[in-house]
Amino acid sequence: MQPLYHNSTQTGGWPLLNVAATCTATHALGPGLRAVVWVQGCPFNCPGCLAPDWIPMRQARTVAPEDLVAELLAHPQVTGLTFSGGEPMLQAAGLTRLINLAREQRPLSLICFSGFTLAQLRDDPPGPSVADLLDQIDVLIDGRYVARQNDHRGLRGSRNQRIHYLTDRLAEFDFASGPRQIEIQVQADHVLLVGVPPRGAITLIDQALEHVCRARTAG
Template structure:
């Protein structure tokens, strides 16, 4: 396995969600994405800037703190930019518990295999069970499945989740809202219309809490 970096640049984590794949999962979103897709649900996580710096061992332990967790979902940002570190997180997590792994990427699988954008990509693909690939296209968002738009592909790289009964491509979407102090986190691939409603609600709460303050 390629040497993993000492730290990952993490946008956010969440332990114990049912909105990002089958079963109870923990999510890890990395900071930084080269694609800048129009309508991205997480524009704050696009810039390649320092966020939370954390080591793979710390993250593996954190993501499995809830004994109900049976899987990890990796997103961002763009996971393939930090592939070696994420592969190490998965390796260490599986020493604790045999978790499944779902990963999102804006890259196409064939391109990742032919011209990986970072040295750790083969290591990460080797530990991912389901890969959701392709850039988000807002006009192709049909409100179905665990992908943002219908052009994105669902690839079962292993058989682990192939017969689990979860419809990755056409199933109904769910989303969860986590409020942590002044921050609100929208978890999942949201149903149509929910991101705009979420942003409006957050802006309204901020306006009440901070009257006269210009909203970002």
């Protein structure tokens, strides 16, 4: 049986990451200016997931952690990383190496989202190196997204998800009930929606895109 976790390695045995997308500077996913890694592949398939394209367990961008560090730290004012997905805990070995390498260069904070609960991760980890990654995380936002429990507040998608302050480094930041914001970033060949959308934001974006398409067709 295939393991759930992504276990590709490069020559020398170090893990490779399977990355759906990256963002090198955002204010929408935690305090300060942050760089974000979204990994490819998630076992949960939550109805209403914002990133359905990143659920399939398929190969996306395969990259060595050491090759991703420079990209994520390109902006000199980035003070933290955020890992999301997809399911970061299925790539715990590669992400642990990534944060360790990045912290050799800068004292970064680390926020991680996971569909697994903290208890599951501690009692029955879904792959290797989960405990190592937990050791590096300052704030873990855990649990699956439940659309009917989306209260449109805070950095977690729905009320059932819990905020675990695993260190006191980001203890001042209100992850549970602060205002949400999103950013739309235009990258080389695609557009990226970054952040947890506030109430009505997706409808507004859909309407704006429809308006643009109609205007282009009419023109």
